[in-house]
Amino acid sequence: MTVGPADLTEVKALTFDVFGTVVDWRSSVIREGEALGRARGLDVDWAAFADAWRGGYAPAMNRVRQGELPWTRLDDLHRMTLDRLIDEFGLGEALDEADRAHLNRAWHRLDPWPDSVTGLRRLKSRFILATLSNGNVSLLVNMARHAGLPWDCVLSAELAGHYKRDPEVYHKACELLDLAPHQVMMVAAH
Missing domain, CATH: 1.10.150.240 (Putative phosphatase; domain 2)
Structure with a gap:
């Protein structure tokens, strides 16, 4: 399915893969x-x-x-x-x-990519920013503090008791953010 710009108007939260996408x-x-x-x-x-x-x-x-x-x-x-x-x-x-x-x-x-913190800050003015990583919560919190990553919240596969790509991880993120799936966009660069 192709998503056009008009379809993105309902997106309220961006959840990020972290390893490789945000940090090196x-x-x-x-x-x-x-x-x-x-x-x-x-x-x-x-x-x-x-x-x-x-x-x-x-x-x-x-x-x-x-x-x-x-x-x-x-x-x-x-x-x-x-x-x-x-x-x-x-x-x-x-x-x-x-x-x-x-x-x-x-x-x-882990250190952020050179443009990660600036980019996240820009996105934060419009969206809720959260991790959605296989990393455990303590790892993600410590990494965010080390790298200066401005998350609104830290979501982890640990909270669902499953690892990504298992659907339970994505459903749990929507549930915890109190948003419908079409309001949450996963951001990943591999």
């Missing part, structure tokens, strides 16, 4: 890895590490969807993937629990 997860994770590598004297291809970590995202969520794991927050899925990658990259002896926990929270410290 890849450069941010590489930066965090490089800082850890310098501090611990590690020679690691942090770009490959970041890509492999993100590559574990969909398979981890699918384990939840398929019932192999109970509902699991994204922070915990990230940690499962991180622990596997630490072994695969031969970092098991080099990183203690504090290092692993700090690196896992890199997702809480």
Whole structure:
């Protein structure tokens, strides 16, 4: 179905995919890895590490969807993937629990794209702005504070107990915003 400009007049809220759309997860994770590598004297291809970590995202969520794991927050899925990658990259002896926990929270410290904050502020004058991400609520709140993202509210797949693209996530967002589906537009750039 094609949507024309006249059809957008009833849109009251914009819900945003966050990872990649609003924040630069890849450069941010590489930066965090490089800082850890310098501090611990590690020679690691942090770009490959970041890509492999993100590559574990969909398979981890699918384990939840398929019932192999109970509902699991994204922070915990990230940690499962991180622990596997630490072994695969031969970092098991080099990183203690504090290092692993700090690196896992890199997702809480993602930097925005250069135009994200300005663009969001402009949109905020007309629309309710909310996240609608697979990230858990605490991750999204911490990221917003770190990056200065001006959300009106933080909505997460966690609130529906499902991951996006499951319809329950989108229905829950409309319910929580007290808006009809045609009044909410999802914004994503991949």
